Amino acid sequence: MKLVYLAASAAVWSICAFTKQAETPKTAVLTNLAVATADQKAVVVSKEDAVKRGEYLVTIMGCADCHAPKKMTPQGPAPDMDRFLSGHNSSQPLGTFDKSILKTGEWVVFNGQSTAFAGPWGMSFAANLTPDATGIGSWSFEQFNTAMRKGKFKGLENSRPLMPPMPWFNYVNMADEDMRAIFAYLKSIKPVSNVVPSYIPPAP
């Protein structure tokens, strides 16, 4: 009987020992991650990592929903990758609609590409975010930061406010590394020459 007990307790001990051993590396991994996270803030991330993170953020934040012209697919409109993030395509005719529906201020109208938007604010056109001269090619990070956090056209302090539906107020508290990552990614994509039409204030 005693022997059985001993054998059983030995088994329990070895299980405990095994569990302990198994736990140790887990804790070590967690500690390493924490250190890595703390380090990442201090150390400048590599350019490739920033571009990757920027691509991820631009995707999950849906910038292309407005900033990319669309192509029709069996699933509905999808970003046209040849003109990715190049804003409202100025070479495509705008099309017409009954402007009287805007008068009441009750309706907002999107064009079929979801790049031109009419509403109580007038008519706005999604900007060209590619690194072409007609996009953000000559922009500094400070300009981008000002556009994104303060909603200023071209990121210039004295310029007009950015109009809906650009949701810049959602980006005010974005972590600085993320803002830089998005900028790095946008600077890395294919430049597309496209002068987006100017904003049209509401008819009096």
Ligand code: HEC
């Ligand atoms: C719901 C539509 C929509 C979404 C989503 C959106 N934007 Fe915009 N964005 C616009 C429109 C429209 C304008 C032009 C506003 C104007 O001219 O007043 C604009 C303007 C901008 C500008 C200013 C360009 C300039 O020339 O001043 C920047 C920068 C910008 N968007 C970046 C982004 C980024 C980056 C994202 C994703 C994180 C994003 N936008 C998401 C619609 C959108």
